[in-house]
Amino acid sequence: MNKPHLFTPLTIREITFRNRIAVSPMCQYSSVDGFASDWHLVHLGSRAVGGAGLVMMEATAVEARGRITPGDHGIWKDDHIAMLTRIASFIKQHGAVPGIQIAHAGRKASCYVPWENNGAPIPINAGGWETVAPSTVPFRESDPIPRALDHGGIRDIIDAFAHAARRALAAGFQVVELHCAHGYLAHEFLSPLANRRTDEYGGAYKNRIRFVLELTEAVRAVWPERFPLFVRISATDWKEGGWTVDDSVVLASELHPRHVDLIDCSSGAMVPDAKIPAAPGFQVPFAERIKQEAGIRTGAVGMITDPHQADEIIRSGKADMVLLAREFLRDPYWPLHAAKALGQDPHPPVQYQRAF
Ligand SMILES: Cc1cc2nc3c(=O)[nH]c(=O)nc-3n(C[C@H](O)[C@H](O)[C@H](O)COP(=O)(O)O)c2cc1C
Numbered sequence: 001m002n003k004p005h006l007f008t009p010l011t012i013r014e015i016t017f018r019n020r021i022a023v024s025p026m027c028q029y030s031s032v033d034g035f036a037s038d039w040h041l042v043h044l045g046s047r048a049v050g051g052a053g054l055v056m057m058e059a060t061a062v063e064a065r066g067r068i069t070p071g072d073h074g075i076w077k078d079d080h081i082a083m084l085t086r087i088a089s090f091i092k093q094h095g096a097v098p099g100i101q102i103a104h105a106g107r108k109a110s111c112y113v114p115w116e117n118n119g120a121p122i123p124i125n126a127g128g129w130e131t132v133a134p135s136t137v138p139f140r141e142s143d144p145i146p147r148a149l150d151h152g153g154i155r156d157i158i159d160a161f162a163h164a165a166r167r168a169l170a171a172g173f174q175v176v177e178l179h180c181a182h183g184y185l186a187h188e189f190l191s192p193l194a195n196r197r198t199d200e201y202g203g204a205y206k207n208r209i210r211f212v213l214e215l216t217e218a219v220r221a222v223w224p225e226r227f228p229l230f231v232r233i234s235a236t237d238w239k240e241g242g243w244t245v246d247d248s249v250v251l252a253s254e255l256h257p258r259h260v261d262l263i264d265c266s267s268g269a270m271v272p273d274a275k276i277p278a279a280p281g282f283q284v285p286f287a288e289r290i291k292q293e294a295g296i297r298t299g300a301v302g303m304i305t306d307p308h309q310a311d312e313i314i315r316s317g318k319a320d321m322v323l324l325a326r327e328f329l330r331d332p333y334w335p336l337h338a339a340k341a342l343g344q345d346p347h348p349p350v351q352y353q354r355a356f
Contacts, residue, residue, distance in 0.1 A: 019335060299322070
């Protein structure tokens with residue numbers, strides 16, 4: 001069989017992606033009470049029209065307390081489903097697979113949107129709320145101290161993820177991604193830099209991964225076998241004493257038999273002072289290593305902007321999918337342009353045929 005390239009379809013379980021290009025989840029901070037709006041329909045819809053294989057909706061809070069900001073998108077009540085149904089249906093009508101990232105911000109919750117007060121924590125008397133985390137360790141020393149979750153609190157949040165997945169299914173999404181990266185709650189359990197617990201959810205490696213494994217099992221139990229489940233991780237904390245790529249390989253090997261289909265390999269955001277060597281494709285080696293050593297599909301993300309660069313990642317077998325974030329904000333039609341650049345038929349929607 002010929003080796004896959006950027007425009008080779010990918011089938012995972014019963015879902016076929018028309019190509020290997022995904023819209024990486026991107027918070028829009030444009031929701032009120034968690035509700036999606038016409039903004040989300042147009043934003044995500046344009047990228048489906050633009051030819052992406054997978055359109056992943058932003059970090060979506062499984063409970064109101066788990067929002068990074070009051071503007072975060074949410075899926076903690078059934079009332080959220082109606083607008084999401086419209087969005088997922090539109091994405092599908094335009095040939096892309098609708099996905100949704102479900103999330104809990106943990107100790108990084110209760111902040112202003114990035115364009116207000118630099119995204120600083122909101123004081124409780126100005127509309128902020130108490131945050132929860134594995135331990136009473138704040139993100140920055142000057143941040144409010146989160147409350148450490150007890151066992152009941154952990155169980156409630158895992159249940160909230162499962163309810164969120166059920167709502168995502170009702171809305172017509174076909175991929176769920178668990179957000180276990182970027183210093184949010186699930187990552188906080190993984191990393192010794194945030195997790196100082198002494199019970200079965202902290203300390204030894206096998207204890208620190210327990211929350212993510214239980215979360216995965218709870219979501220997989222309600223998310224149908226026919227649909228793919230992705231997990232986004234920060235493959236490294238980029239910090240001495242933190243979570244490492246070796247840790248990520250072992251975690252991926254634990255997630256694979258729990259019916260996770262793809263590890264979306266990001267990095268960082270656990271601590272404010274990490275030194276991150278950001279450069280084109282700098283996280284691709286994580287996707288490559290995890291794919292090879294854990295034998296699971298991976299997604300590569302981070303400063304992938306050029307069609308030839310993206311094509312090479314797939315052709316060389318470093319990852320099974322590429323996820324683009326900021327480049328998709330610059331150009332919603334990136335896949336159509338990339339197809340032309342790579343000598344493939346772009347297949348624009350009929351309405352746009354005269355332009356491509
Ligand atoms: C506006 C914006 C919002 C983002 N929101 C999320 C998010 O909701 N979930 C997530 O996992 N990553 C989020 N990210 C990170 C991106 O998904 C991506 O991993 C990162 O931007 C690197 O990819 P890029 O170089 O293609 O932009 C966000 C990035 C941007 C620019």
